[in-house]
Amino acid sequence: MIARLYHCLDARSFRPLWTLEEMGLLYELHMLPFPPRAFAKEYKDINPLGTVPAFIDEHGLMTESAAICQYLVTRYGPSSLAVGPDETDYGAWLQWLHFGEATLTFPQTLLLRYGKFEPPERRQPQVVDDYSAWFLGRLRAVDRALTGKDYLCAGRFTVADISVGYALLLAESLGFAKDFSPAIAAWWQRLQARPAYQKAQRVQHEAAQQLGLLSPIV
Numbered sequence: 480m481i482a483r484l485y486h487c488l489d490a491r492s493f494r495p496l497w498t499l500e501e502m503g504l505l506y507e508l509h510m511l512p513f514p515p516r517a518f519a520k521e522y523k524d525i526n527p528l529g530t531v532p533a534f535i536d537e538h539g540l541m542t543e544s545a546a547i548c549q550y551l552v553t554r555y556g557p558s559s560l561a562v563g564p565d566e567t568d569y570g571a572w573l574q575w576l577h578f579g580e581a582t583l584t585f586p587q588t589l590l591l592r593y594g595k596f597e598p599p600e601r602r603q604p605q606v607v608d609d610y611s612a613w614f615l616g617r618l619r620a621v622d623r624a625l626t627g628k629d630y631l632c633a634g635r636f637t638v639a640d641i642s643v644g645y646a647l648l649l650a651e652s653l654g655f656a657k658d659f660s661p662a663i664a665a666w667w668q669r670l671q672a673r674p675a676y677q678k679a680q681r682v683q684h685e686a687a688q689q690l691g692l693l694s695p696i697v
Contacts, residue, residue: 482506485525485533487513488687489652491584492532494645495547496683498638500675502551502558510686544645545580548638560641562633571632572639575624579642582617586610587649614650615658625662629669636673644670 484499484506486492490513499506512518516529526533526542534541538554541547552561562572589610593603621643624631631639647667650656659667670676 482534482536483509485509485511485515485522485531486683487511487515487531488683488692489648490531491544491580491645493648493679493683494544494579494638494641495532495534495551497641497645497676497679498548498551498560500679500682501560501641501673502555504551504555508682508686510683510690510692512692543580545576545638545642548641549576552638559635560638562637562639566633568632568634572637575631575639576637576642578620579639579644579646583614583621583643583646584649586614586617587646587653590614590653611655615655618650618658618663619660622660622662625666629666636670640666640670644676 482499482504484492484495486496486508487510496508511522511531513531514529515522515531520529522533523529525535526540528542530542532542532544532547534547534550541550549561552558562569566572587610590607593601594607597603621631628634630636631643644667647659647663647670650659651667656664
């Protein structure tokens with residue numbers, strides 16, 4: 480069975496898409512309009528949450544983007560994108576892998592909801608301001624981790640960089656690029672220069688164009 484990934488343009492599902500391309504794995508990409516729970520209601524038959532990603536292989540369904548990345552590099556490895564329990568930076572790898580979603584992407588979802596997606600009368604400028612500061616405060620941990628290093632842990636590019644890197648992709652679209660430190664900006668440029676990142680971007684945009692889905696989530 481070829482794995483299937485259900486994805487919206489530049490959504491969290493970009494993490495596993497990028498990982499699949501880094502690993503050179505075969506997969507089927509199913510593009511959806513955003514948000515799928517509103518515009519592709521049949522998708523709830525696949526993922527009752529109505530969110531992306533949904534990743535399906537012969538072993539079952541997964542819906543958490545960082546967990547899918549960890550799953551891919553461990554089940555379909557060995558891969559240099561993983562850090563093993565016998566390596567010094569194993570804990571750091573797990574920390575950053577989940578930090579990207581739980582700590583960095585979470586506040587951005589509130590910015591999107593209360594700054595863009597809600598009707599004007601339900602928008603909350605104070606929430607946007609508070610969680611913008613929250614996000615930028617947590618981003619300082621990334622800056623410290625990159626001091627004197629090219630990647631977050633283990634001396635190499637891993638899915639931890641993909642997880643946190645996606646949060647920068649979203650942050651850039653929200654206008655935060657001007658707030659990136661020099662170390663973070665340089666790291667983000669390195670990530671975007673990776674052939675697999677560029678391939679994942681090309682694949683998603685070509686698939687979206689074929690279906691007339693040209694608008695990203697922001």
